[in-house]
Amino acid sequence: MSTLHPFDPYNVFQAAAVKYADRIALRIGEREWSYRELETQAAAIAGWCERNTPTRARIAVFGKKELAAYAGILGILRSGRSYVPLHPDHPPVRWRSVLEQSGSAACILPSNVGSDIAEELKIPILSDWSNEAHVPPILGQEAYVMFTSGSTGGPKGVPVPRNNVAAYLEHMLTRYSFTPEDRFSQLFELTFDLSVHDLFVCWGSGACLCVPEDDSALRMSAYVEANAITSWFSVPSLAALMRRMRSLRAGALPSLKHSFFCGEALSWDVANSWREAASNSTVVNLYGPTEATIAITEFELTSTNSQRSGTVPLGRAIGRNKAKCIPDTEPNEGELWLSGPQVTEGYLGRSEETANAFKQLPEGNELWYATGDRVRVDPDGIFHFIGRKDDQAKVLGHRVEPAEVDGLLAPVVSPANVLTLPFVKGDITRLVTFIDMELDTAPLMEHLRANLPAYMVPERIVCVGAFPTTAHGKLDRATLISMVVDEQC
Amino acid sequence: MLQDRLAPRMDRLGLAKHEFTNDLDLLRIGILDSLAFVDLITELETALGMQVDLEKAFDRPGATTIGGVIELFLNGK
Numbered sequence: 418m419s420t421l422h423p424f425d426p427y428n429v430f431q432a433a434a435v436k437y438a439d440r441i442a443l444r445i446g447e448r449e450w451s452y453r454e455l456e457t458q459a460a461a462i463a464g465w466c467e468r469n470t471p472t473r474a475r476i477a478v479f480g481k482k483e484l485a486a487y488a489g490i491l492g493i494l495r496s497g498r499s500y501v502p503l504h505p506d507h508p509p510v511r512w513r514s515v516l517e518q519s520g521s522a523a524c525i526l527p528s529n530v531g532s533d534i535a536e537e538l539k540i541p542i543l544s545d546w547s548n549e550a551h552v553p554p555i556l557g558q559e560a561y562v563m564f565t566s567g568s569t570g571g572p573k574g575v576p577v578p579r580n581n582v583a584a585y586l587e588h589m590l591t592r593y594s595f596t597p598e599d600r601f602s603q604l605f606e607l608t609f610d611l612s613v614h615d616l617f618v619c620w621g622s623g624a625c626l627c628v629p630e631d632d633s634a635l636r637m638s639a640y641v642e643a644n645a646i647t648s649w650f651s652v653p654s655l656a657a658l659m660r661r662m663r664s665l666r667a668g669a670l671p672s673l674k675h676s677f678f679c680g681e682a683l684s685w686d687v688a689n690s691w692r693e694a695a696s697n698s699t700v701v702n703l704y705g706p707t708e709a710t711i712a713i714t715e716f717e718l719t720s721t722n723s724q725r726s727g728t729v730p731l732g733r734a735i736g737r738n739k740a741k742c743i744p745d746t747e748p749n750e751g752e753l754w755l756s757g758p759q760v761t762e763g764y765l766g767r768s769e770e771t772a773n774a775f776k777q778l779p780e781g782n783e784l785w786y787a788t789g790d791r792v793r794v795d796p797d798g799i800f801h802f803i804g805r806k807d808d809q810a811k812v813l814g815h816r817v818e819p820a821e822v823d824g825l826l827a828p829v830v831s832p833a834n835v836l837t838l839p840f841v842k843g844d845i846t847r848l849v850t851f852i853d854m855e856l857d858t859a860p861l862m863e864h865l866r867a868n869l870p871a872y873m874v875p876e877r878i879v880c881v882g883a884f885p886t887t888a889h890g891k892l893d894r895a896t897l898i899s900m901v902v903d904e905q906c
Numbered sequence: 907m908l909q910d911r912l913a914p915r916m917d918r919l920g921l922a923k924h925e926f927t928n929d930l931d932l933l934r935i936g937i938l939d940s941l942a943f944v945d946l947i948t949e950l951e952t953a954l955g956m957q958v959d960l961e962k963a964f965d966r967p968g969a970t971t972i973g974g975v976i977e978l979f980l981n982g983k
Binding site for chain 2: 634635636637638639654658661662663664842843845847871876
């Protein structure tokens with residue numbers, strides 16, 4: 418029989434709602450909701466879930482950064498069910514895939530977006546819960562299912578138990594000195610598991626979650642200042658963009674007390690600029706694949722461990738988690754494996770991929786997740802990121818399997834004739850797709866836009882006469898990249 | 907100059923030259939995303955030998971239209 422973990426995500430919100438009922442829990446643009454108001458919404462949504470879906474069902478929540486999405490997530494968790502976030506801007510084919518794979522029993526739809534698919538799949542829709550009877554919190558097992566890019570076509574789902582989230586929250590809420598006076602940024606899309614940090618570390622602290630009204634990445638320092646943000650969390654690319662905009666002047670972000678980065682490699686260049694701008698803030702580099710729940714290693718930057726170039730280390734495993742380097746070419750270099758209370762048990766309906774990535778070591782019966790990330794471990798036990806074992810790329814923190822992009826072009830171009838590659842320009846990773854024949858690329862781009870979230874759509878498709886090769890006859894990726902990296906626009 | 911810089915992207919999106927008007931919002935219709943928009947501005951800064959206050963500029967309505975970009979550089983000295 419399952420028991421309630423004290424750091425269970427709904428439990429930490431509920432505890433704050435009791436203690437800080439009249440404090441502001443959520444601020445979207447200029448509108449604000451107290452903990453009491455948010456809990457009332459969650460209790461009504463939970464009531465509907467309890468009456469209309471099976472116990473511990475999965476429920477999809479369509480939503481951008483709007484009250485319904487936040488209340489929906491809380492309501493689903495309060496009902497002991499698991500949420501499956503869907504982004505209204507993602508293509509409908511992706512919604513369908515996620516809804517079908519997750520077996521979502523219902524949908525929370527703040528607007529009509531997605532209603533046709535939900536109706537077609539014959540699942541109940543909740544769009545108005547104002548008259549729903551409330552229910553008290555119900556114990557649940559699974560917190561959410563997040564979908565990431567899959568190399569074998571279509572997104573793949575990672576079910577994440579509530580106790581995994583609780584293990585993360587236990588570490589964050591005891592390691593860092595957050596207070597109810599804090600004001601947290603909420604920049605990650607709700608379809609990205611790093612948003613779980615934003616919501617529940619904030620609410621677990623009784624603090625205020627500040628959501629920018631529009632998604633403009635172009636006014637971030639103004640957003641920090643206007644909302645008196647004290648705890649920042651973003652992908653390093655956003656900090657790199659702010660640096661390019663000359664927004665990271667010394668002392669420019671004085672309100673920040675905590676700054677966290679995760680989702681992709683953090684360069685020392687960007688990190689040092691951030692430390693100068695946010696001179697009152699701790700700066701922490703977090704690392705964690707979705708399979709290991711939000712983030713599982715951390716490295717705090719200090720004046721004594723600062724470097725001038727390269728990337729900031731991943732650090733060490735947090736809480737009771739373990740990280741291990743499985744050596745390959747060198748004794749201290751190899752693939753990073755992870756184990757512990759935050760590591761999940763596999764992918765939804767993909768037994769082969771689960772078996773390939775979730776393994777046991779000969780000397781024990783713990784389950785380890787083989788990340789595919791290559792690392793070096795230094796004499797102090799600190800892990801440093803080297804690269805990937807495979808072609809997986811990180812774009813704005815999102816995992817992208819280039820094969821998923823290439824596969825979508827298969828009806829027109831054979832996989833042997835297409836190659837999607839990441840490239841870095843202005844400290845920010847982007848994608849470009851090369852095709853070794855002359856084609857009208859406009860319809861291909863249209864096709865990719867219709868089937869992929871924006872971050873997976875390559876910046877452009879480039880037709881080349883033939884793929885260049887090295888002196889050894891191998892595909893010359895560097896030459897291909899050089900064709901676009903220096904090009905304007 | 908702006909038109910020349912954006913021409914390849916407009917071609918790729920199938921946009922005609924007559925659609926290149928001052929009201930055209932480069933972000934809204936997907937000619938550029940925010941990263942590429944900053945790329946464009948910094949390229950124009952280099953080409954014109956001047957710097958603009960980017961964050962302040964983006965607080966103005968219409969900052970990401972063709973007219974907004976032109977105004978940014980006309981008033982940015």
